[in-house]
Amino acid sequence: MPHNVAHFLAAQARRQPDGPAVRAPDGREAEGSIKYISRSFAELEADASAVAHYLSELGVCRGTRVLLMVKPGLDLIRIVFALFKIGAVPIVIDPGMGLRRFLKCVRHSRPEAIVGIPAAIWISRIFRSSFAGVRVKVTVNRGFSRKLLSDARGDAYPVADSASDELAAILFTSGSTGPAKGVLYEHGMFMAQVEAIRSQYGIGPGEVDLPMLPVFALFNPALGMCTIVPEMNPSRPATVDPEKIVRAIQQNQVSNSFGSPALWTIIARYCEAREVTLPSVKRILMAGAPVPPALMERMQAVIPNGEIHTPYGATEALPVSSISASEVLKHTAAQTRRGEGTCVGKPLPGVEVRVIEASNGPIESIEGSKVLHAGEVGELIVKGPSVTRGYDKLPEADARSKIADGEGHWHRMGDLGKFDAAGRIWFCGRMVERVLTQNGPLYTDCCEAIFNQHAKVYRSALIDTGGGHPAVVIEPEPGHYPSSEADKEEFCSELGQLARANAVTQCIERFFFEKSFPVDVRHNAKIHRLSLAEKYSMEN
Ligand SMILES: Nc1ncnc2c1ncn2[C@@H]1O[C@H](COP(=O)(O)OP(=O)(O)OP(=O)(O)O)[C@@H](O)[C@H]1O
Numbered sequence: 001m002p003h004n005v006a007h008f009l010a011a012q013a014r015r016q017p018d019g020p021a022v023r024a025p026d027g028r029e030a031e032g033s034i035k036y037i038s039r040s041f042a043e044l045e046a047d048a049s050a051v052a053h054y055l056s057e058l059g060v061c062r063g064t065r066v067l068l069m070v071k072p073g074l075d076l077i078r079i080v081f082a083l084f085k086i087g088a089v090p091i092v093i094d095p096g097m098g099l100r101r102f103l104k105c106v107r108h109s110r111p112e113a114i115v116g117i118p119a120a121i122w123i124s125r126i127f128r129s130s131f132a133g134v135r136v137k138v139t140v141n142r143g144f145s146r147k148l149l150s151d152a153r154g155d156a157y158p159v160a161d162s163a164s165d166e167l168a169a170i171l172f173t174s175g176s177t178g179p180a181k182g183v184l185y186e187h188g189m190f191m192a193q194v195e196a197i198r199s200q201y202g203i204g205p206g207e208v209d210l211p212m213l214p215v216f217a218l219f220n221p222a223l224g225m226c227t228i229v230p231e232m233n234p235s236r237p238a239t240v241d242p243e244k245i246v247r248a249i250q251q252n253q254v255s256n257s258f259g260s261p262a263l264w265t266i267i268a269r270y271c272e273a274r275e276v277t278l279p280s281v282k283r284i285l286m287a288g289a290p291v292p293p294a295l296m297e298r299m300q301a302v303i304p305n306g307e308i309h310t311p312y313g314a315t316e317a318l319p320v321s322s323i324s325a326s327e328v329l330k331h332t333a334a335q336t337r338r339g340e341g342t343c344v345g346k347p348l349p350g351v352e353v354r355v356i357e358a359s360n361g362p363i364e365s366i367e368g369s370k371v372l373h374a375g376e377v378g379e380l381i382v383k384g385p386s387v388t389r390g391y392d393k394l395p396e397a398d399a400r401s402k403i404a405d406g407e408g409h410w411h412r413m414g415d416l417g418k419f420d421a422a423g424r425i426w427f428c429g430r431m432v433e434r435v436l437t438q439n440g441p442l443y444t445d446c447c448e449a450i451f452n453q454h455a456k457v458y459r460s461a462l463i464d465t466g467g468g469h470p471a472v473v474i475e476p477e478p479g480h481y482p483s484s485e486a487d488k489e490e491f492c493s494e495l496g497q498l499a500r501a502n503a504v505t506q507c508i509e510r511f512f513f514e515k516s517f518p519v520d521v522r523h524n525a526k527i528h529r530l531s532l533a534e535k536y537s538m539e540n
Contacts, residue, residue, distance in 0.1 A: 003187040004162040005194055006048070006084035008222030013045035016205055021221050023252065024074040024229040033251055034231070034244075039074060044081070044221060045156070050148050051082035052157035058136050060113050062087035062160055063167070067106060069095070069116030069123075070140050072214035073229045079115055079140070080218050084168070087160030088113075092215060093172045096235030096521030097180060099123075103130040105172055109182050109392055115140060164188030170392050171215065173315040174522035177414065177432050177530070182392035183315050192385035194219050196319055196348055201256075201283060201309065208252055208280075210245070212237060212259035213288070213523065228252045238262050238524035242270035246278070253280040260288040260523030261295055265458075268298040281306040287313070288523030290342040290427055290445050292452055293333035296325035312344035312427065316401070317387040317411045320353060321345040321425050332424070337453060339446045339504035341377075341417065341426040351384035353425060354410070355418055363412075366405040374419045377428050377443065381410040416443055433529045435464040439507060442470055444529060450498055450505045456480040456491070461517060462508075463533035471510035472499075473532050475517045482513060512536055 012021070021044040023036040039047065060066060066083055068090045070076045083090045093105045113136035114124055121139050124131040138144075162168065168187040172180045197203065197219070205224030211217030214234050220227040228248055232240040237260065245267055248254065259267075264286055271277070281303040286295075291310045299308055308325035311318070323332075323345030332343035347353040355378040356363075357370040372378040381403060389409055390398045403410040416428040429444030444462045451460040451472055461473045474495065482488040492511045499505040520526035 002159070002161045003164040003166070003191055004084055004087070004159050004168075005187075005190050005219060005222050006081050006159045008194065008219075009041070009045055009048060009081050010156070010159065012205070012221060012224045013041045015041075016224065017042035019205065019224075020208075020226045022074050022077055022227045022229065025231050025248075034248060036228075037074065041221065041224075044078065046152065046154065047078040047148070048081035048085060049155070049157040050152035051078050052085040053153070053155075054148060054151070055079075055082055055088070055113075055115070055136075055138065056086055056157075058113075058138065060086060060088050060136055064088040064113055064136075065091055065109065065111045065170070066113045066115055067091045067093075067109070067111035067134075069114060069120030071117060072217070072234050075140050075145060076214070077218065077221065077227065078145075081221065082157070085157050085159045087162055087166070089167050089169055091170045091172075091182070093180070094174055094235070094521045097175060101175065101180065103127055105180055105182065106130045109170055112136065114138070117141070162187040164191075171315055174520045174526070176520045176526045176528060177430060181394055181397055183388050184390055184392055185388060189386045189388060190219070192350070193318060194222050196350070196386060198223055200311075200319065200322055200348055201285075203256065203283075207255045207282075209256040209258075210248055210252070210254045212240070212245070212257065212263050216258045225256065226252075228254060235521065236524065237522075238266065238519070240266060242267045246270060246276060249278050249281065254278075255280060255282045256285075257281065257283075258285040258287070260525035261286050261291045262289070262519070262523065262525040264299055265295055268295065268302060271302045272298065276302070278303050279305050284308045285311055287311045288520075289525035289527070292342075292449070293325075293328050293336055294452075296328055296333075300325055300329075310344060312425065314413055317382050317384070317413065319348055319386075320351055320382050320384075320413075321347050323424070332426075336449050339450050339502055341428040341443065341446050342449070343420070344417075344425050344427050346423050347382075347425065348384075351382060351387075353383075353419075354381050355379065356381055358416065358431060362399040363403045364399075366403050366410060369403065372418070374421055377416055377418045377441075379431060380413040380415045380417045380425065380427075382413060383408060383410045387411045429462075430529075433462070435462060435468060435470045437468045437470055437507060442504070442507075447472070447505050447508065450502050451495060454494060454498060459517065459527065461527045461529045461532050463529050463536060465510065465533065466537045469510075470508050471512060471536060472508055473512045473514055473517070473536065475514050481515055488513065 021041040115138045169185045170182040207225045210228045231244045311322045313319045358379045435442040447462045448460045458477045499508045518528040
């Protein structure tokens with residue numbers, strides 16, 4: 001099969017033409033259930049062809065850079081597959097990052113076309129200079145699909161015979177530890193990704209997925225899974241209404257769902273309070289930030305017939321490894337609670353992972369790195385068929401994050417971690433967020449796990465308040481923010497006891513409280529520790 005994931009959709013349309021491919025919410029039925037617009041695989045394939053004909057007539061062709069500013073849903077899926085069929089290059093940027101940062105990404109990636117909702121087209125008119133070079137603008141509104149479907153001539157649009165190393169898409173990172181960067185995806189990398197996900201999780205036709213990270217869902221049609229579009233704001237996932245998600249899961253007999261630990265915490269709280277279980281769910285994927293074992297335990301009780309998995313990876317390399325909740329709770333959770341980091345499982349087949357001595361500067365070739373032994377904490381680097389080769393026009397970032405190895409290359413994850421004797425990877429925190437104290441480095445994920453065990457702590461953040469002096473900021477569970485100085489003192493003294501009782505946190509003596517942490521725009525789960533550090537370094 002040629003290297004283009006659009007072929008998978010065509011194959012599913014032949015295999016299960018009438019099987020449901022997408023269900024997108026469209027208001028409510030009189031009795032309160034969610035009303036859906038549905039498309040079968042054959043219809044979706046026909047839609048993708050119709051969109052491809054339309055876009056190519058407007059001048060979008062193989063290699064055209066197309067900025068996508070469309071909300072998750074039926075239109076987005078149709079358009080993405082149409083672009084893949086053509087061999088055009090979709091550019092995807094998180095909408096939640098704020099206009100200024102968004103426009104910077106647009107200027108840098110120089111799209112030649114925009115396909116967007118009316119507000120997006122409007123932005124492109126007002127901020128014209130950021131969109132210089134755009135020669136095709138397509139407004140995606142209600143009329144878009146109506147027009148398309150009435151004009152559809154019914155002939156299939158042939159899928160481009162893309163080469164494995166041909167540019168397929170530019171996906172921006174969420175920019176948690178610096179400016180967001182456009183990651184160059186080649187067709188062969190997407191093919192490898194789809195195959196890795198299919199074989200790792202045994203995903204097959206007939207499954208029903210509710211994806212709470214839109215980009216993750218784009219390949220569902222390729223996997224033969226039906227996509228239920230969730231009712232949530234993609235630029236602020238953590239504002240999700242759990243009632244709507246639970247209702248969608250129950251109504252559609254959802255079998256698979258992906259979301260960040262922050263989202264699953266909201267859903268776990270809701271289900272526990274109402275004693276709701278979700279028996280249709282076979283598999284939950286949680287990623288984007290470390291998953292605390294306690295959350296796995298809580299969610300396991302909610303899905304009596306399912307298993308939870310934590311894939312580990314990044315925009316630049318996905319998936320790297322994976323572990324199930326059963327394995328975590330049986331074999332690794334106790335060590336996590338002792339401050340040894342979060343286990344993210346063994347590398348997936350075909351993915352190589354090494355732990356090397358951490359260094360801040362570029363590493364030109366693999367011979368210049370020192371491989372560490374099991375148990376030693378260092379930088380995690382990865383190599384494999386879905387590991388991207390570079391960023392879009394950012395040679396310095398390429399030099400900082402890639403290591404040449406003969407014909408191939410390694411990607412530096414920017415994360416610290418170690419291997420255990422069984423060959424499992426342990427995540428210890430992000431490299432730029434570690435705190436270099438007089439007595440050695442402190443790792444965020446290792447230290448925070450100690451404080452997260454306090455019943456009133458939702459999450460915590462290890463920060464450097466200046467000169468390697470550590471402190472921990474606490475986001476209390478809802479309703480437990482200390483309301484008086486006395487409360488604060490008592491809370492601090494309990495935290496101090498926890499710190500002293502554990503070797504890894506003994507030197508931590510200062511604590512601060514925040515009602516809600518600054519977090520990343522994509523998952524609302526990665527804590528922005530550097531901005532917390534900036535805030536509290538003033539108070540030194
Ligand atoms: N299962 C997991 N457990 C722990 N951490 C995870 C897991 N999955 C992802 N992560 C974290 O998310 C990171 C990848 O995030 P992403 O690709 O969204 O880019 P980013 O880090 O937000 O962007 P930037 O590199 O600009 O800071 C990983 O390097 C890791 O730190």
